[in-house]
Amino acid sequence: MKKWLKLSFSFLLIAILMFSLAACNNDSNTDTKKLEKVRIAEVTRSIFYAPEYVALAKGFFKAEGLDVELTTTFGGDKTMTALLSGGADVALVGSETSIYVYAQGANDPVINFAQLTQTDGTFLVSKEKVENFSWDQLKGKTFLGQRKGGMPQMVGEFVLKQHGINPQEDLNLIQNIDFANIASAFASGTGEFVQLFEPTASIFEKEGKGHIVASFGTESGHVPYTTFMSKASYLKENKATVEKFTRAVYNAQQWTENNSAEKIAKAIQPYFEDTDLEIIEIVIDRYKNQGSFATNPILDQEEWNNLHNIMREAGELPKEVEHTMLVNTEIAERVSK
Numbered sequence: 001m002k003k004w005l006k007l008s009f010s011f012l013l014i015a016i017l018m019f020s021l022a023a024c025n026n027d028s029n030t031d032t033k034k035l036e037k038v039r040i041a042e043v044t045r046s047i048f049y050a051p052e053y054v055a056l057a058k059g060f061f062k063a064e065g066l067d068v069e070l071t072t073t074f075g076g077d078k079t080m081t082a083l084l085s086g087g088a089d090v091a092l093v094g095s096e097t098s099i100y101v102y103a104q105g106a107n108d109p110v111i112n113f114a115q116l117t118q119t120d121g122t123f124l125v126s127k128e129k130v131e132n133f134s135w136d137q138l139k140g141k142t143f144l145g146q147r148k149g150g151m152p153q154m155v156g157e158f159v160l161k162q163h164g165i166n167p168q169e170d171l172n173l174i175q176n177i178d179f180a181n182i183a184s185a186f187a188s189g190t191g192e193f194v195q196l197f198e199p200t201a202s203i204f205e206k207e208g209k210g211h212i213v214a215s216f217g218t219e220s221g222h223v224p225y226t227t228f229m230s231k232a233s234y235l236k237e238n239k240a241t242v243e244k245f246t247r248a249v250y251n252a253q254q255w256t257e258n259n260s261a262e263k264i265a266k267a268i269q270p271y272f273e274d275t276d277l278e279i280i281e282i283v284i285d286r287y288k289n290q291g292s293f294a295t296n297p298i299l300d301q302e303e304w305n306n307l308h309n310i311m312r313e314a315g316e317l318p319k320e321v322e323h324t325m326l327v328n329t330e331i332a333e334r335v336s337k
Contacts, residue, residue: 035067036241040228041088043079045072045271047198047283048121049226051293052092053268055252063251064244075179076150083110089234090245092116094151095224095299095307096316098326103318111235113328114228114246114297116253119217120155121225121292122146123201125186125194125210133213135163142172144191147179151225152216154314156195159219161313186210198283199275206279218290223306224299225292235328247335249297257295261285297332 038061042049052070055061061068071088073079076097083091084101091097091110098110130137138160145167146152153175157167167173177185186194187209195216196204204210217225228249235242256264265281272280287293304323311317 035062035065036244037067037069038090038241038245039069039071039088040090040092041071041073041079041082043072043076043091043093043226044074046121047268047272047275047280048117048287048292049092050264050268050284050287051116051249051252051256053271054256054264055248057267057270058252058255060248060251060255061245064248066241066244066248068245080110083229083231084108089238090228090230092226092228095227095229095304095326096151096154096311098229099311099321100318102321102326108231108233109326110229111232111328112224112227112229112299112326113235113242113331114249115224115226115294115299115303115332116228116249116297117226117292118222118294118303119225119290119292120152120215120220120223121287122152122156122195122197122216123212124214124216125196125201125204126213127186127192127210129211130213135160135165135214138165138193139170140172141192142174142190143167144177144182144186144194145173145175146182146195148175149316150179151223151310152195152197154310154316155216155220155223158310158313159216162219198286199272199279202279202282202286215290217287217292220310221306222291222303223310224303227299228297243331243335246297246331250332250335253293253295253297256288256293261288296336298329298336299327299332300329 056068056070073082076093079091079093080097080101082088095112098112101110145156160167174191182194183196183200201212205212261281261284264284265277269277269280301323304327308317
């Protein structure tokens with residue numbers, strides 16, 4: 001009898017345990033179901049976008065009830081295609097793309113609602129070590145630039161002109177190499193100067209393949225270099241979701257602003273498994289020092305005007321577009337309060 005009671009008690013404990021686990025699983029499933037999915041298409045994977053990965057790694061999106069799915073689309077054209085075709089809800093890409101789409105007569109224009117970076121993210125790298133660098137040292141040299149029509153190229157030429165250099169006449173400008181092959185072309189001997197993104201610029205410097213001599217971001221001033229944007233229809237139909245998304249971005253921006261490069265590097269390292277932690281930290285520190293990471297998501301009028309100036313100077317501005325036509329600051333202003 002005692003044996004039977006012991007067995008019965010054991011079965012009862014097992015049943016209670018199984019019921020508890022099932023209840024936990026149901027609660028977990030319920031929590032998952034409560035999260036609203038938002039699909040981001042980012043133009044590339046870059047340490048330059050550190051606050052975005054902070055929002056994911058530190059749970060800022062999840063705290064707002066959002067299940068964010070991140071896809072790297074590798075290129076402005078592909079990113080816009082994903083957004084316009086409904087393959088993504090939000091795009092992280094340069095603001096110039098929203099102007100290109102608008103100029104083509106889009107019925108459902110793309111609206112910038114949360115700025116992530118506020119400077120250019122490229123650096124001027126020289127093959128040889130240069131003492132006391134000045135921009136006029138580029139004259140007569142071979143300069144390996146970025147692809148025509150993109151923000152890096154437009155900012156690059158804008159800065160050169162600001163320093164009295166005509167890119168087409170005063171140097172040998174090379175712009176026919178694919179973005180993915182620019183670094184390897186320079187390392188193989190093409191060009192005496194090159195415009196590079198991080199972490200490639202810092203890696204080249206560490207390996208002795210090049211030397212960072214100037215920052216295009218510092219030289220060009222504030223510009224909406226990378227922003228979160230959505231179709232006007234999505235913003236209208238998902239107001240609460242977009243506000244939650246923007247609040248998460250703002251919280252991540254504040255966290256990034258108030259923490260060390262070392263702490264940020266450790267937080268986002270899972271998104272850059274092939275990059276040494278030391279390099280990630282160096283890059284973040286460099287971007288923080290030059291104010292590349294926006295501290296709030298507001299894309300203001302002055303930055304929009306600067307974008308127009310850069311595009312106009314490069315001959316790439318298809319149409320003058322008012323700030324209020326393609327930028328929604330109400331959401332960013334509200335969450336920033």
